[in-house]
Amino acid sequence: LADDQLFVEPVNGMLIGRPPPAIRGLAEFRGAGIHPVEWIEAAPLHHVVRLVAAPFEDRLAPADERHDLIPGHALPVSRLAVDDHATAFERLVAMAPIPAAGDG
16 A cells, blocks of 8 residues: 555544555565555555564564554554564565455
8 A cells, every 4th residue: 555654544434544645656675676566546444563573572462452543543453573584575465465466
């Protein structure tokens, strides 16, 4: 949806995320720079992913952990362990694979 920044607003009881116009359709890839990517105008937000670095003591979130994205609008949190062997994006894809074109 966005890289580095996301605009969030409540709409009909849901939180909606939108990419800022200045970085819409751009993503930074470590070691490769900023490149154009496919993008969407907006999407409902259902979860917060918190990156956790080694030694990973706090990688398991309490069952009721939530994060207030904007006052009065909290989402459940999952913690994602990251290390030198995989990027956060690679780990996210492993958790929820992106369907190949034409799969759905």
